[in-house]
Amino acid sequence: QKEVxxxxxxxxxxEGAIVSLNCTYSxxxxxxxxxxxxxxxxxxxxxxxxxxxxxxxxxxxxxxxDKSSKYISLFIRDSQPSDSAxxxxxMSFRNAGNMLTFGGGTRLMVKP
Amino acid sequence: xxxxxxxxRHKITKRGQNVTFRCDPISEHNRLYWYRQTLGQGPEFLxxxxxxxxxxxxxxxxxxFSAERPKGSFSTLEIQRTEQGDSAMYxxxxxxxxxxxxxxxxxxxxxxxxx
Numbered sequence: 001q002k003e004v005x006x007x008x009x010x011x012x013x014x015e016g017a018i019v020s021l022n023c024t025y026s027x028x029x030x031x032x033x034x035x036x037x038x039x040x041x042x043x044x045x046x047x048x049x050x051x052x053x054x055x056x057x058x059x060x061x062x063x064x065x066d067k068s069s070k071y072i073s074l075f076i077r078d079s080q081p082s083d084s085a086x087x088x089x090x091m092s093f094r095n096a097g098n099m100l101t102f103g104g105g106t107r108l109m110v111k112p
Numbered sequence: 113x114x115x116x117x118x119x120x121r122h123k124i125t126k127r128g129q130n131v132t133f134r135c136d137p138i139s140e141h142n143r144l145y146w147y148r149q150t151l152g153q154g155p156e157f158l159x160x161x162x163x164x165x166x167x168x169x170x171x172x173x174x175x176x177f178s179a180e181r182p183k184g185s186f187s188t189l190e191i192q193r194t195e196q197g198d199s200a201m202y203x204x205x206x207x208x209x210x211x212x213x214x215x216x217x218x219x220x221x222x223x224x225x226x227x
Contacts, residue, residue, distance in 0.1 A: 006154070034213075043203055043218025044155065046213075098207050098216060104152070105153070
C-alpha cells in the first residue's frame with residue numbers, strides 16, 4: 001500500500017462546476033500538506049500549503065485537512081478550462097527538509 | 113529566466129549506456145532535489161542536497177544512480193548501465209533553506225527513454 005493514495009481520474013467536469021479532489025494517507029507523522037498542479041510536459045507548481053487541520057482558502061481554491069481521518073481535499077470553485085491539469089497532493093514530515101511524498105495525481109479536465 | 117533549468121530535455125539511449133542529466137537551480141536556493149516521475153504517477157523522491165552535501169538518498173535508488181552537487185550550485189544525476197525500467201521523467205527542484213512552506217520549484221524535467 002502506498003503512503004499517499006489519490007484517485008487517478010480522469011475527472012471531467014463542465015466549466016463553472018465545483019471540483020473536489022481527495023487524498024488519503026497512512027502515516028500520521030505527516031505534518032505539512034500541499035497541493036501541486038502539473039500541466040502537461042511541465043514540472044509541478046505549488047497551489048496550496050497547510051499544516052493544520054481545517055480549511056484554508058485562496059481565491060477559488062480551498063484546501064481541507066482532517067488529520068484524524070488522514071484525509072485531505074482540494075476544492076475548486078467556478079472551474080475554468082485553464083484548470084485542466086493533473087493535481088498532486090503532497091506531504092512531508094516535520095524537519096524533513098521539504099522532502100515531499102506525492103500522491104499519484106488526479107487528472108482534471110474542465111470542458112467549456 | 114531565473115527558474116530551475118534542466119538539460120537535456122529529452123534523452124534517448126540504448127540499454128546499457130550511461131546518461132547524465134544536469135540541473136541548474138534558482139541561484140539563491142540552498143536545497144536541491146531529484147525526483148523521478150513515470151507516466152500516470154506522482155513524482156518519487158530520489159535524493160536531496162543542502163548546499164554541496166547529499167543529505168538524503170532514497171532506498172529505491174540503486175547503485176547505478178549517482179548524484180553530485182560539487183560546488184553547491186548545479187547538480188548532475190548519472191545513471192550507469194541504463195535499463196528499460198529507468199525510462200521516466202527526471203525532475204529537479206530547488207528550495208530555500210528558510211522556506212518552511214514545502215514549496216519546491218520544479219524544472220520542466222529531463223525525459224529519459226531507454227530502448
